[in-house]
Amino acid sequence: MKIDPKKPADLSAQIAQAIRDAIISGELIVDERLPSEAELSEQFQVSRPTVREALKRLAAQSLIRTQRGASGGAFVNRLSFEGAYSQQITTSTLLLSMNAVSFDTACEARFALERACAPLSAERRTADQLATMRAEVHRQSQPGLTDEAFCASDVAFHRALVDGAGNPVLSYQLAGAVEAMQPLMNMITFTARSREAIIALHNQVADALENRDSTKVDATLVELENYTRQLAQDVAQQRRKPA
Amino acid sequence: MKIDPKKPADLSAQIAQAIRDAIISGELIVDERLPSEAELSEQFQVSRPTVREALKRLAAQSLIRTQRGASGGAFVNRLSFEGAYSQQITTSTLLLSMNAVSFDTACEARFALERACAPLSAERRTADQLATMRAEVHRQSQPGLTDEAFCASDVAFHRALVDGAGNPVLSYQLAGAVEAMQPLMNMITFTARSREAIIALHNQVADALENRDSTKVDATLVELENYTRQLAQDVAQQRRKPA
DNA sequence: AGACTTTTAAATGTCAGACAAATAAAAATT
DNA sequence: AATTTTTATTTGTCTGACATTTAAAAGTCT
Numbered sequence: 001m002k003i004d005p006k007k008p009a010d011l012s013a014q015i016a017q018a019i020r021d022a023i024i025s026g027e028l029i030v031d032e033r034l035p036s037e038a039e040l041s042e043q044f045q046v047s048r049p050t051v052r053e054a055l056k057r058l059a060a061q062s063l064i065r066t067q068r069g070a071s072g073g074a075f076v077n078r079l080s081f082e083g084a085y086s087q088q089i090t091t092s093t094l095l096l097s098m099n100a101v102s103f104d105t106a107c108e109a110r111f112a113l114e115r116a117c118a119p120l121s122a123e124r125r126t127a128d129q130l131a132t133m134r135a136e137v138h139r140q141s142q143p144g145l146t147d148e149a150f151c152a153s154d155v156a157f158h159r160a161l162v163d164g165a166g167n168p169v170l171s172y173q174l175a176g177a178v179e180a181m182q183p184l185m186n187m188i189t190f191t192a193r194s195r196e197a198i199i200a201l202h203n204q205v206a207d208a209l210e211n212r213d214s215t216k217v218d219a220t221l222v223e224l225e226n227y228t229r230q231l232a233q234d235v236a237q238q239r240r241k242p243a
Numbered sequence: 244m245k246i247d248p249k250k251p252a253d254l255s256a257q258i259a260q261a262i263r264d265a266i267i268s269g270e271l272i273v274d275e276r277l278p279s280e281a282e283l284s285e286q287f288q289v290s291r292p293t294v295r296e297a298l299k300r301l302a303a304q305s306l307i308r309t310q311r312g313a314s315g316g317a318f319v320n321r322l323s324f325e326g327a328y329s330q331q332i333t334t335s336t337l338l339l340s341m342n343a344v345s346f347d348t349a350c351e352a353r354f355a356l357e358r359a360c361a362p363l364s365a366e367r368r369t370a371d372q373l374a375t376m377r378a379e380v381h382r383q384s385q386p387g388l389t390d391e392a393f394c395a396s397d398v399a400f401h402r403a404l405v406d407g408a409g410n411p412v413l414s415y416q417l418a419g420a421v422e423a424m425q426p427l428m429n430m431i432t433f434t435a436r437s438r439e440a441i442i443a444l445h446n447q448v449a450d451a452l453e454n455r456d457s458t459k460v461d462a463t464l465v466e467l468e469n470y471t472r473q474l475a476q477d478v479a480q481q482r483r484k485p486a
Numbered sequence: 487a488g489a490c491t492t493t494t495a496a497a498t499g500t501c502a503g504a505c506a507a508a509t510a511a512a513a514a515t516t
Numbered sequence: 517a518a519t520t521t522t523t524a525t526t527t528g529t530c531t532g533a534c535a536t537t538t539a540a541a542a543g544t545c546t
Contacts, residue, residue: 010499012299024333030341036526047501049292052527053299056255060300061334068527069509079337087304087334090267092415094306094322098273101412108363109412116359120351169344169352169420172335177416253528279497290530295498311498312538 011046012053018044019054023063023076034064034074062087081168085175092180103184103232110177111225114158115218117165117174122214125164130210132160137202140195150195151185157202164209188235197227254289255296261287262297266306266319277307277317305330324411328418335423346427346475353420354468357401358461360408360417365457368407373453375403380445383438393438394428400445407452431478440470 022028035043040051055074058064062083064074077083096106136157140150155178162174190198201224208216265271278286283294298317301307305326307317320326339349379400383393398421405417433441444467451459 012499013302016303020333024337026340038526049295049502050500052292053296053499056296056299057303059256060259060303061330063337066527067509068507070523070525071510072508072526074527079334079341081338081342084334084338088331090263091304091322091327091330094267095324095327095415096412097269098322099324099411105410106412109410109416112359112363112408112410112413113356113416116355120355165355167348167352167355168342169339169349170355172338173352173356173416173420177412255528281497292531293529296528309498310538311536313494313496314539315497315537317498 011044012050012057015040015044015046015051015054016057019058020061020063028076030076030078032076034076036073081172084172088172088176089179092176093183096180097183103236104229106181106184107225107229107232110181111221113174113177114162115221117162117170118217118221119214120167120170121161121164122209122212122217124166125161125209125212129160129164130206133157133202133206133209136160137199137206140199140202147188147190148186150190151182154185154198155179155182161205161209188232190231194231198224201227254287254293255300258283258287258289258294258297259300262301263304263306271319273319273321275319277319279316324415327415331415331419332422335419336426339423340426346479347472349424349427350468350472350475353424354464354471356417356420357405358464360405360413361460361464362457363410363413364404364407365452365455365460367409368404368452368455372403372407373449376400376445376449376452379403380442380449383442383445390431390433391429393433394425397428397441398422398425404448404452431475437474441467444470
């Protein structure tokens, strides 16, 4: 972890990469304390501000945390699934908005991934997760709900479905795909009738999961995907000619 | 983007979050230039090193890039799918290794996601992607290949399969799941016989994709998953009692 | 006037040294 | 022995300076 050829790019980036490599390779293990900023600046032969910039880079990726005080310092973080969600969601959201990903493309990806979870979820979903889904469907049926709140509840419903698979790796990967859709979904105006249709399909999904009928879950998700894409298409068409 | 309550935690983290929010909300658009470090330090009423630490945090997430010189500065990055891969893979890899995710769990997630791509890939795969897969299978059959090289080729094969779906969102989400498995796969010793079996299954997948037979692709992926998990189980068992 | 060279100014990258604040351990006191 | 005080360590922040890079402005020559 000492390598630092003086030729190329920013020192702070190089130092961050060196420490990052040490973490990935296992040279630095979870909860291990890095040398103090003063020691690091000595070790890498750079000033303390430069070391600090490197450490901030790592902190931004949740690879380390810092603590002030006598026995403080920078410590290697245990990267948790929960903590990785937010970053994953931020990145996914920006990817969609900055690259002008079409609603269809995002929607296709989302439902393809969700359907991948369906068989596992039908097999393993807990009563708790089923109750969460029922509760969200109930919320969706409340009058006076804003479109944003409806979408948020939709996301919560689908996350419960995904979590039902009982596989943290799947939940992590899916979080980005499901949550990143929310800004796109928010562009849709949900009429009373379209909400009714979606709620009905959500209820069918919940019913099928309750009966552990994975075939039915899959079929209903296909229906839901088609309906959602149709809805988005209608909204887009209406915007083109509002008359 | 001016809010900065002086109550709580690190200033550089707060400033980074304020700028991050501005980017996410679209207040700052792609390729737009941020105010100079001097201006930002004035605007936020902090010193330049503090501003710089904030900017380095954002640079670590590829949200901005910096350029030196007269008309240089910090610019909002377009977050590209390609660029997001590496971060996604790094995070996924660390998640698996730091949380002691079992081989079975990771394997299950990976194949569930891949099977989600299979129907789309059967429909849309290009001749080019098929050729890539054939080439990788051929590489896998070469004698004298190290286990690492075999695994790397395996990853390349599966990435071509995923890319065949022609959905960049899917490719992005799947990259993490597929590549993060590599360190786990590398722990397996591939005998000549097991390589033969895997290559045969890979050929079946390629054949099915060539015929656009999504049912066959799915069935073969299930076989491949079962075989892989069995293989890992055997290795684990052999390690427990090496006698 | 036009093409080339030189200068200049603006911006990031880096450094040095200092002080503030938090925190845990050591020392002192009750 | 328990509590309080002191002390040392470490991160967080500030100030000011210099180095380096780069594009545009100014100058120079043909």
